[in-house]
Amino acid sequence: MIALPSIRKKLVAVVMATTLAAVLVSVGLIIVYDLRSYQRSLVTDLSTQAELVGHMTSAALAFDDARLAGENLALLRTRPMVRSAAIFDENGRLFASYVASGAPTTLPSRPGGSEARIEGDHLVLFRPIVENGDTIGTVWLRAENRLLARTLDYLGIALGVTLLALAVAWLLMHRIGRVITTPIVAVTGIAREVVATRDYSRRAPRIGNDEAAELADSFNAMLVEIEQRTRELEGSNAEIAREANERARAQQEIMRLNEQLEERVDERTLQLALANAELANAIDEARNANQAKSAFLSSMSHELRTPLNAILGFAQILTSESLPTTEAQKKEFASHILKSGRHLLTLINEILDLAKVESGTISLSMEPVELGEILRECRTMVEPLAAARGVRVLFPEFAEQASAMLLADRTRLKQVLLNLLSNAIKYNRDAGAVVLDCTQVNPGRLRIAVQDTGMGLRPDQVDSLFQPFNRLGQEAGAQEGTGIGLVVTRRLVELMGGTIEVTSSPGVGSVFAIELASTAPLAGTIDPAAQPVPAPARRAAGEPHLLLYVEDNPANLKLVEEIVRFRPDLRLLAAGDGPLGLSLARTHRPEIILMDLNLPGMSGLEVLKELRRDPRTGAIPVIALTASAMASDVERGIEAGFFRYLTKPIDIDRFNEAIDSTLAHLRSALRTGPGAAGGMAS
Structure with missing residues (x-):
């Protein structure tokens, strides 16, 4: 137990503190008052002495008698408190001085102000010497300032008085405190015994007739009341304990039932959470499938309309009586129709292949296939395509592949290799190279790699490569392609138990490699080298009414060129991709821009945004x-800011109407001043 201070000690502490405070305040006030009086007395005495010295030396100053002034100052020896003095003439020059024995010889060079000031342990005073109203000089006195010594003396006296007062107060309280604290100590002792023994029959004695005696009576009355209440509580405790035991048993039963209920609720909650999670996953899968379906249908619609545009467009020219054509033109247009029709057939076949692969209805005949024979057939089929582009195709020696046998579907393996080789040629540089390499990964796996020297792919293009209608992510849109072949190729390779991977470096080329199970290893490996060559640049130009057409499909570009050729008031400027279109628009400032949306690398919507940001092209209407x-698609295009929205296949009459209405709008804008062009759909 922590020992608490007694009441007697508290009383002694209070009296001692009060006495100390009273003594300190009283002595402090006396000391401060005396020191202030001493300071005033010292300043007054020094001022009187300065005036007396000035009066005595006024005659010496008047007659320029420095000796007499020095003798007057020497009289200050009778004032030991004055340690040094000096007389200055009216010009502030030192006239006479006095320094007491043992005092510092430092004297001021010039007289200062007339106020007294303290410098260290000395008091310094300047007083002017006035004669007949004129100041003829200055007296300077420096006297000892014994304020600090006097203060220390007073502090010693104050300390002695304080100690004496505290001693007297302590002796008085030591005697008187017993009378005050004895009744309270008696009550405290009884209270401590009651707490320790729980014996409420004890009573505190009554001492005296003061408040302490009344406290003892009240304490005894409280003990009587507590004793009665204790008996009553002890009588009811047994009943309370019995009821508490019954309640405890009932509470335990309730807790057991609650635990069982919580277990059941947790089980049902977990089942509901699992069901909700499954439902959410199913909803997400359905939503993703619906979005993928919409995106696929949109892309397929675009790809189907592209060759149809050329077919129907050139057919309209051939059948139109208002657009006469020569025999050479008819033959050329028919060639374009035939080429686009074949492309449309290829597209339909690849869509059917994709549908079969995705639905799982395609059937494979897995058997050992001789690799050398497949490579010879593929080489025969792709060499004409490569020769037309000036691309070298390097195959390994067939003799070394004769023993290699792959476990695959022969037809589908040939389809995979032809797709990879044709892509490598199609998207290669002119006069580039394609290298086919075969490597035995391990005794049971064979790797076939097709390397090209094309423009290569960026990492983001590689990530989206195996998506329908992607066209290898190439930015050069001069080559036709469905973009479905790689999707089908990957699924066919996977169905044959293989894998496909792509590595690419922008500006260097790409490598497409497949791995399949082999039943017989290679006799050796080939490591041929290819030397890429740079691709040539393309340029096109035209004049007023100047139209710029940004289109990556050659057949569609040719169709628009032929339509414009029948209009002598129009000139066409063509660009094969978005960046070139931006460059031509900024350089030639066409009156109208025709824009395809599905451009490689940079879409038509992105090109439109760049045109609107540039002040040089911001006002050009874009169709x-x-x-x-x-x-x-139409709604999104109009919101993006297209002046008109024409869809393929091209309706020539509507195309001409759109051009004429746009030119009329431009002429009207020139007459009425510049303004914002409103968007219209067609």
């Missing part, structure tokens, strides 16, 4: 000419 014909 969308695209195969993206769904209602959502």
Whole structure:
């Protein structure tokens, strides 16, 4: 137990503190008052002495008698408190001085102000010497300032008085405190015994007739009341304990039932959470499938409309009586129709292949296939395509592949290799190279790699490569392609138990490699080298009414060129991709821009945004000419800011009407001043 201070000690502490405070305040006030009086007395005495010295030396100053002034100052020897003095003439020069024995010889060089000031342990005073109202000099006195010594003396006296007062107060309280604290100590002792023994029959004695005696009576009355209440409580405790035991048993039963209920609720909650999670996953899968379906249908619609645009467009020219054509033109247009029709057939076949692969209805005949024979057939089929581009195709020696046998479907393996080789040629540089390499990964796996020297792919293009209608992510849109072949190729390789991977470096080329199970290893490996060559640049130009057409499909570009050729008031400038279109628009400032939306690398919407940001091209009306014909595509195009929105296949009459109405709008804008062009759909 922590020992608490007694009442007697508290009383002694209070009296001692009060006495100390009273003594300190009283002595402090006396000391401060005396020191202030001493300071005033010292300043007054020094001022009187300065005036007396000035009066005595006024005659010496008047007659320029420095000796007499020095003798007058020497009289200050009778004032030991004055340690040094000096007389200055009216010009402030030192006239006479006095320094007491043992005092510092430092004297001021010039007289200062007339106020007294303290310098260290000395008091310094300047007083002017006035004669007949004129100041003829200055007296300077420096006297000892014994304020600090006097203060220390007073502090010693104050300390002695304080100690004496505290001693007297302590002796008085030591005697008187017993009378005050004895009744309280008696009550405290009884209270401590009651707490320790729980014996409420004890009573405190009554001492005296003061408040302490009344406290003892009240304490005894409280003990009587507590004793009665204790008996009553002890009588009821047994009943309370019995009821508490019964309640405890009931509470335990309730807790057991609650635990069982909580277990059941947790089980049902977990089942509900699992069901909700499964439902959410199913909803997400359905939503993703619906979005993928919409995106696929939109892309497929665009790809189907692209060749149809050329077919129907050139067919309209051939059948139109208002557009006469020569025999050479008819033959050329028929060639374009035939080429686009074949492309459309290829597209339909690849879509059917993709549908079979995705639905799982395609059937494979897995058997040992001789690799050398497959490579010879593929080489025969791709060499004409490569020769037309000036691309070298390097195959390994067939003799070394004769023993290699792959476990695959022969037809589908040939389809995979032809797709990879044709892509490598199609998207290669002119006069580039394609290298086919075969490597035995391990005794049971064979790797076939197709390397090209094309423009290569960026990492983001590689990530989206195996998506329908992607076209290898190439930015050079001069080559036709469905973009479905790689999707089908990957699924066929996977169905044959293999894998496909792509590595690419922008500006260097790409490598497409497949791995399949082999039943017989290679006799050796080949490591041929290819030397890429740079691709040539393309340029096109035209004049007023100047139209710029940004289109990556050669057949569609040719169709628009032929339509414009029948209009002598129009000149066409063509660009094969978005960046070139931006450059030509900024350089030639065409009156109208025709824009395809599905451009490689940079879409038509992105090109439109760049045109609007540039003050040089911001006011040029842009007409969308695209195969993206769904209602959502048209709405998005108009919101993006296209002046008109034309869909493929091209309706020549509507095309001419759109050009004429845009030119009329431009002429009207020139007459009425510049203004914002409103968007219209067609």
